[in-house]
Amino acid sequence: MDAQLSQSKSKRSAPRPSCPHCEAEGVQRFGQNRGGTVRWRCTGCWKTFTPTPNTRTISPLKVDIIKVAIAKGCSKHTIALAVRVSPKTVYRIAEGWVPKGYRPAYSNGTPLHLLRDLGLVVKD
Secondary structure, three states: OOOHHHHHHHHHHHOOOOOOOOOEEEEEEEEEOOOOOOEEOOOOOOEEOOOOOOOOOOOOHHHHHHHHHOOOOOOOHHHHHHHHHOHHHHHHOOOOOOOOOOOOOOOOOOHHHHHHHHOOOOOO
């Protein structure tokens, strides 16, 4: 039981960063950003910051679906709604932007309904 308490205390007592704006040491946790990284708020200047943010990536399957849909002449806004990404992401991929960690290969979890809607799959 004591080992569990000491382990939980060590998780809570992670080193606190200093404020990048005013260099103060007094910071407190202030939720999370959209990438899931802890946000901090300075008690001196009250500004929020994230020391090392997680970059969000788009899956390779979604990139492939977007590229094929663009090649078939679908509207970029329609593609964004179907694949559940922002239209800005579709524009970036259309202009040749390659996302981090992109590998053009399908996984076993292919969402067939999206491929069927785009006319890429006739049968299941």
